[in-house]
Amino acid sequence: MMITRILEWFGRLYIFMLLAFLYLPIIIMALMSFNVSPFYQLPFEWTTDWYASLWQNDQLISATWNSLEIAVIATIICVVLGTAASLALFRYEFRGKKLLQALLFPPIAIPWLITGTAMLIFFFGVGIGRGLFAILLGHVALALPYVIVVVSARLQTFAPELEEAARSLGANQWQVTNRVTLPWIMPGVIAGGLFAFAVSFDQFVVSYFLSTPGQTTLPVEIYAAIRKGFTPEINAVSTIIIVVSMALMLLTARFFKFGGEK
Amino acid sequence: MAAQGAIASHNGLRKALPWLAPAYLWLTVAIFLPLSAMVFFSFMTDLPLSGKPWAFTLGNYAAFFSQSLYLTLLLASLRLGLEVTLWCIIIGYPAAYVLAKVLKGRSREAIFLLVILPFWSNGLVRIFSWAMVLREGGILDTALNAVLPFKINIDLMYSYPAVIIGLVHSYVPYMVLTCYLTLQAIDDSLIEAGRSLGASRLQVLKRVIIPLSMPGLVAGAALIFVPVVGSFMEPRILGGRTGTFYGTVIEDQFVAVFNWPLGAALSFILLAVVLVILAVASPVLKRAN
Amino acid sequence: MAGVQVSNVSRSFGAHKALDDVSIDFADGGFYALLGPSGSGKTTLLRQIAGFDFPDSGRISIGGESVERVPVEKRRIGMVFQNYALFPNMSVADNVAFGLSVRGEAKAVIATEVQRALDLVQLGKLGARRPHQLSGGQRQRVALARAIVTKPRVLLLDEPLGALDKALRVDMQIELKRIQREIGITTIFVTHDQEEALTMSDRIGILRDGRLVQEGPPEEIYDRPKSEFAATFLGDANIFRGDATGNGIRLPDGTAIAADVGDRLAAGAKASCAVRPERIRIAADPGVLDAANANELRGQVSKRIFAGNNSTYFVERAGQTLKVIVQNTGMDRLAEGQDVVLRWSPESTVLIAAG
Numbered sequence: 001m002m003i004t005r006i007l008e009w010f011g012r013l014y015i016f017m018l019l020a021f022l023y024l025p026i027i028i029m030a031l032m033s034f035n036v037s038p039f040y041q042l043p044f045e046w047t048t049d050w051y052a053s054l055w056q057n058d059q060l061i062s063a064t065w066n067s068l069e070i071a072v073i074a075t076i077i078c079v080v081l082g083t084a085a086s087l088a089l090f091r092y093e094f095r096g097k098k099l100l101q102a103l104l105f106p107p108i109a110i111p112w113l114i115t116g117t118a119m120l121i122f123f124f125g126v127g128i129g130r131g132l133f134a135i136l137l138g139h140v141a142l143a144l145p146y147v148i149v150v151v152s153a154r155l156q157t158f159a160p161e162l163e164e165a166a167r168s169l170g171a172n173q174w175q176v177t178n179r180v181t182l183p184w185i186m187p188g189v190i191a192g193g194l195f196a197f198a199v200s201f202d203q204f205v206v207s208y209f210l211s212t213p214g215q216t217t218l219p220v221e222i223y224a225a226i227r228k229g230f231t232p233e234i235n236a237v238s239t240i241i242i243v244v245s246m247a248l249m250l251l252t253a254r255f256f257k258f259g260g261e262k
Numbered sequence: 263m264a265a266q267g268a269i270a271s272h273n274g275l276r277k278a279l280p281w282l283a284p285a286y287l288w289l290t291v292a293i294f295l296p297l298s299a300m301v302f303f304s305f306m307t308d309l310p311l312s313g314k315p316w317a318f319t320l321g322n323y324a325a326f327f328s329q330s331l332y333l334t335l336l337l338a339s340l341r342l343g344l345e346v347t348l349w350c351i352i353i354g355y356p357a358a359y360v361l362a363k364v365l366k367g368r369s370r371e372a373i374f375l376l377v378i379l380p381f382w383s384n385g386l387v388r389i390f391s392w393a394m395v396l397r398e399g400g401i402l403d404t405a406l407n408a409v410l411p412f413k414i415n416i417d418l419m420y421s422y423p424a425v426i427i428g429l430v431h432s433y434v435p436y437m438v439l440t441c442y443l444t445l446q447a448i449d450d451s452l453i454e455a456g457r458s459l460g461a462s463r464l465q466v467l468k469r470v471i472i473p474l475s476m477p478g479l480v481a482g483a484a485l486i487f488v489p490v491v492g493s494f495m496e497p498r499i500l501g502g503r504t505g506t507f508y509g510t511v512i513e514d515q516f517v518a519v520f521n522w523p524l525g526a527a528l529s530f531i532l533l534a535v536v537l538v539i540l541a542v543a544s545p546v547l548k549r550a551n
Numbered sequence: 552m553a554g555v556q557v558s559n560v561s562r563s564f565g566a567h568k569a570l571d572d573v574s575i576d577f578a579d580g581g582f583y584a585l586l587g588p589s590g591s592g593k594t595t596l597l598r599q600i601a602g603f604d605f606p607d608s609g610r611i612s613i614g615g616e617s618v619e620r621v622p623v624e625k626r627r628i629g630m631v632f633q634n635y636a637l638f639p640n641m642s643v644a645d646n647v648a649f650g651l652s653v654r655g656e657a658k659a660v661i662a663t664e665v666q667r668a669l670d671l672v673q674l675g676k677l678g679a680r681r682p683h684q685l686s687g688g689q690r691q692r693v694a695l696a697r698a699i700v701t702k703p704r705v706l707l708l709d710e711p712l713g714a715l716d717k718a719l720r721v722d723m724q725i726e727l728k729r730i731q732r733e734i735g736i737t738t739i740f741v742t743h744d745q746e747e748a749l750t751m752s753d754r755i756g757i758l759r760d761g762r763l764v765q766e767g768p769p770e771e772i773y774d775r776p777k778s779e780f781a782a783t784f785l786g787d788a789n790i791f792r793g794d795a796t797g798n799g800i801r802l803p804d805g806t807a808i809a810a811d812v813g814d815r816l817a818a819g820a821k822a823s824c825a826v827r828p829e830r831i832r833i834a835a836d837p838g839v840l841d842a843a844n845a846n847e848l849r850g851q852v853s854k855r856i857f858a859g860n861n862s863t864y865f866v867e868r869a870g871q872t873l874k875v876i877v878q879n880t881g882m883d884r885l886a887e888g889q890d891v892v893l894r895w896s897p898e899s900t901v902l903i904a905a906g
Binding site for chain 1: 274275277278279281282284285286288289291292293294295296297299300303309353356357359360361364365373375376377379380382383384385386387388390391392393394395401431434435438485488489491492493494495498499509512513516517522525526529532533536540
């Protein structure tokens, strides 16, 4: 019993150390974004100057708008296309269905470096070129499989008899979808949408290869700034990004359990 | 019932198509055609669009095999992937075990969420945050010198360990996630059964728990190894001059040297390596289902 | 083989007393059932004996050796779990071999012993199968073979038949009993099924709210329950409450009920009498009932449930519903609403101190 207690205590300590490893750099970055010294010198002196100066940085602001715009549009497209595809995969039996489901995994499993450079080559080859439209094309393609997987998982908990029951009561296909199926899978759809937004808003690699100097997103702009040299301004904007993306995921978790229990 | 099923499958595709087509067309245009185009371009001397003359060639692949630099870098990237994966297992598996088998109830849910939360936040920014901790005069340096009686210089920035630390930080939540899912599916009574038969904790771990959680370990390893082999941003930021890997060379072909066909060939070789790894991992994963 | 002694064992989880000063002696080679409703502490007690959990106070010994601080893997017990807990990553033979293998036995010895154990549970040919390829009853047998192959000192069974359907359950009860006799191992069996406890065990311990309510052979507990709870939990009983008279009780309406069984209580104390439904005779005409059955009540049949070989009558009497079970002899069926006389003997009546 002593051994069990000691092991449990040790386990908790271990998790605590892992959490420290995961969060300390982020917390330090956030703290430094409020520090007066631009060279991260201690002692710590509080300031919000770096956040204020973000407002003067037109390049960052326009990149932020681009990121938000693309993320919102990509989310809408992904949710609509993804939900439709999930419903079709759930409702209908046909040959090749397994293949279609398997095709969702390459976009998730292949490193973004490969997908990104491949998109660059292809979009250039067919005349789409680089820029915000190309980035949007890429983001939707990367996020779409996640949406289909998440919505399909939610559909697995849906009893098909409910659709049949609605039909027997005289509802047509559209009414069945609208009033029975969609309300049930709504948590999955919302979670999928939040996922899509996060994938797009945080996406760096693919955006990096598809952006041009004027048409770029926030992470790409930050990468360029980092390579020029560290500044507290990057800390400030990075802190904002990390807070936003973590808040998004907390929201997603509220709608969709990541754990094994459905 | 069987006849009905046949009719359903005959009509099924026609009914499903309007719902499926938009999503899959999009994936085709933005993923599958680009991947095919990349293979195609990797056999060309130059891009057909730039107006310059072009021809088919095996030269890009010949370059890979004739210049030991590329092979060396690919091996370096594979080694990086292996090391990062191993560290993620060493750090992540015990954490997943504690989460799945020691913690209970609400605290488990909350801590699990906390562990995987960073994974879904911006990777670039998280890598950047390490720069501040690791550089000379950075937080680690200052903190250690404040505690230790003697003066040491911790300047891990722009070094191989820095790249490892950053990548492990980025990917360890993945390992925790996949291992947690398989570990929490193991019934506690299996562990008790093992011990009632006279096995020690260690024997139960070795002979029951690890074999049963193997699918999670393999899935986590594949999901970490594959992107790490193709990483370029992390080595660039944390590795500096020592951070030249296979991924950074591919990046260079596209954004600095503008030798796209060579870049495509290098990308395709990486893709082949990735596919082989996934193929090796898939039997273990299939067995889990 | 060895007996198990549990002495004054208590165990609390927070404010909840899962076991409260429980003492029970499991003799060598016996077949014991621990019976109780869920939350009664029966599984907690079994886990204390197994060594998955340790008592806050009290002693547990196996074969005379004190084990309350010995971890489970060193106790040399065999356990069968409710869901069988077969290792899904191993074949049937590897499952059975596990205990011998972690002990470091030679391969040849393991092979022989495993085969012998599988033969004993009549699964000699299925060693190469995986657990998921087996039926529920077969898994049960594998779990049993795995638990006994290491020649443990005690066999512990945690509701092992709970997951089986009725017919298979009865088969397994017989089978389990046969194997237990064959190897003569001390067996402790947790169940909430009173029928299972009655048919299988040499002795039964009834638990309630962490306390041992009564312990003894099945017949004794059935015929001489020491509490209303024991009377109603093991089998069915009609309970009458009143004041002790010296040889029975007096009901509030003045009716006397004589009881020859149970404690002698001081006159005037609060007491109850328990009577099994099948011990009561029922008739419309008192003349056909044996006058030697001294206890007599009158009532009205409110309901009759026909169950093939027997019928149950519910009889209303002074605001109480009494239950009477009668073998179907094909004669004297009573109708609902009919006035009836009930008679039973004092030897069938158990006097119980009010708890």
